[in-house]
Amino acid sequence: MAKIGDDLYVLDGHxxxxxxxxxxxxxxYRILPDSEIWARYPSGQVQEAGVSMTGEP
Incomplete structure (x- = not known):
């Protein structure tokens, strides 16, 4: 799980x-530290890699 601003993104198992x-x-679940997110997604494209769960029922 990655947190960007107020949004949560499931990176695996969405x-x-x-x-x-x-x-x-x-x-x-656990929210990945920024260092781990940047190691996995050096281009910073977490929004495309993950699925936003903010606001989901």
Whole structure:
């Protein structure tokens, strides 16, 4: 999970995360530190790599 501003982006397992959230299942996650995000996405294109979960039911 990456946090950019007020938005959260699931970087891996976004379909499982969304399905569990819809089913009311609490899913543990961690927000990656900036250093790890930049190591994975040096171009800074997290928005294209991840799926925004902010505002999802």
């Amino acid at each position: 379909r499982r995360f969304a399905a569990a959230k819809r089913a009311g299942i609490d899913v543990p």
